[in-house]
Amino acid sequence: MRAPQVIDEALRALSTNRLRTSLTMLGVIIGVCAVVIMLAVGRGTQSMVNQTISSMGSNLLVVFPGSQTSGGVRFGAGAAQTLTVADASAIETVSGVLRVAPLVMRSFQLAYGNTNWSAMVTGVTPDYFPLRSWDADEGDTFSENDLRSYARVAVIGKTTSRQLFGEESPVGRTIRIRNLPFTVIGLLSVKGQSLDGRDQDDAVFIPLTTARQQLIRSTFPGSISMMLVQAKSAETMAEAESAVTDLLRLRHRIGPGQENDFTIRNLTAIAETAAIAAAAMALLLGAIAGVSLLVGGIGIMNIMLVSVTERTREIGIRMAIGARQRDIMRQFLIEAVVICLAGGFIGAMLAIFAAWAIATLTGLLVEISMLSIALAFGFSAAIGIFFGWYPAAQASRLKPVDALRVE
C-alpha cells in the first residue's frame, strides 16, 4: 500500500475513537510542551548568567589588600591598607595585563535639592569604565584631565539617578556628597544585578584623586580599597595572576615562606562555577520534562496494544485480502507516529505560548530555540516509532486464520 493511503487510513482509524485518541495525544502534548518549556527556561537562565558574567567585564582579576593584626586582634581580609596607587601603576607594566583600575570606595549620603539617598561612592581612574565595558548613556565618563585636576565631577548609575532626579536627566546638575558639591557629567548605561545580587546601577563614580584627597582620607599614603586587573585574554589570565603576585610580593618585601598581604581572586573562575550551576539546572529541568514525555510514550504503547486486540478481526480480514505483515506493521506504526507528531505539534505550539506567558508574567528570560522545537518533534516521532513498534509487531505476527476467528 502506498504511503498517502497508509496515512489516510491511520487518520480514519484514529478519528473513529476521538476521545481515546485525544487522551493518548494529551500525554504527548504535555510531554513535548514540558520539554520545550523546560529547555527554554534552562537556556534563559544560562544566558542570564552569561549576561551577568559579561557585565562584570571579561578576564578580570580582583586584588584585595590582606588582613592586619593589631594588638593581637586579627582583622579580616581587606582590612589592611597595603595596596597603593603605586602598586597599580607598577602592575600596568606586567606582561599579559591590559588595564589596571585602582579604586577606593565608601558609602556616603548624597543630596540633591531636598532629596537624599545613600549610595556607594567609588573613586576610580578613567580606565575603570572600558575595563568593565561600561559606557555613559548620557554625557560622558571622566578623563585623565579630571583625574589630574582633582575635579569634583561624578558619573552616576541609573538607580541612583532615579532616586535623586526621578525621570529627569542628571547631566549638568550638582549633587552634594558629604556636603561637597559634585557636577554630574555622565549617566551610565544599565548594568543590572551582579552575581551576588547587588544592584550595580546604584553607584556614584568620582575621580580617584578627588576621592582620596577630599572624601576617603587615609593615614596610609596612596592606599586604595582594591584594584581590578584585566588580562589581555582568557589564556593569559593565569600567567598574569602569577606575575602580579610576584610583583606585589617583591614590592611589599615579603620574604619566602611569608604569607601574602593581599588576595587575588579570579572572577572568571567564579563565573564558570555559576555557568556550570545554570547548565546543571537546565539539564535537570530537561530530564524531568523528558520523564513526562516518556510517560506519554508509554500511554501510546498501552493504547496501541488495546487497539490491536480490539481490531484483531480487522487485521484478519486485511490479511485475507492480501495485506502483508509489513502492511499491517506499517499501519499501526503510522497510527502511533501520527498521534505523536500531532501531539508534538500541539505541544510545541502550547510551549511557545506558555513561554511567552512565563516571560511576560515573571520577567524570567525564556528562550525558545528552533533547535529545541525540532528536537521535541524528532523526539516525539521517535517515541511513536519506539512505543508503537511492539504493538505493531504483535499485530503483524498474527496468523490470518487465528485473527479471523476472533469476534
Next chain:
Amino acid sequence: MAAPLIRLVDIRKQYDSPGAPPVPVLHGISLDIAKGEFVCLMGQSGSGKSTLMNILGCLDTPTSGQYFLGGEPTAGISPERLATLRNKKLGFVFQGFNLLKRMSAADNVALPLMYAGVGRHDALSQARTQLQLMGLGALNDRLPNQLSGGQQQRVAIARALVMNPPVLLADEPTGNLDTATSNEIMSLITRLNHDQGITVVLVTHEPDIARFGKRLVRLKDGLIVFDGAVDEGLA
C-alpha cells in the same frame, strides 16, 4: 491434461495447544480441482471442511502434505509470498461478509488493489466499475451498516473478484441470508463460474445451496467420504 489449478496431496492438519493432547482434524486429504470447476464442500460440524477451506485459502498451513496452487507448491513459502497469493490468486467470501465497518463499499472493494500497490485514485475507479458489474453502482459511498445483508455480500464478492483471481472461495456465503437473497447470491456465483470461468469452491451444509454446484466433496471426520457429481451425492 494440464496440471490442475488446485492439487492437494495427503493434507493433514492437527491443532496443538500447550498442555493438551494434539487435536487431529484432517487425516490425509488428496484432492484435485481443475480450472472452471464449481465444487461444493459439505460435511457436518467438526468434519474439517472449514479447516480445509482455510488451507485452500492460504490462511492456514497444513501440518503435513502438499498443496499446489496453479502448479506452484505453497509449503514452506514465506508469509509475504502467502499474502501475495491471497491477494492475486484467491478471492474470499465469508459467511459474516467481513467488510471493514469504517469504510465505504467502494473503499472496501478498493482495498485489495491498494495492497497490490495500485494508487488510491485508480483503485477506487476500478472498485466502482466492479460494484457496477454487481449491480451496486448507486451504493458506492454507503457504509456496510447502511446496506442489506444481500448487498453486503455482493460488495464482499466484488472485493473478492476485483483482482481477477482464478479461484473464488466461499465459506457458507448464504449462511446469514434469507432464501430469496441466498438464491440471488448463488445465481451470481453460478454466473461468474459459467460466464467468466472462475473456479469456485463453496462450503455449505444446505443441500439446496449445494445444488447450484456441479461437483460435490463430502467430508466426514477429516476424510473425504464422497467425491462426485452433485446430483449423485445429494440423492
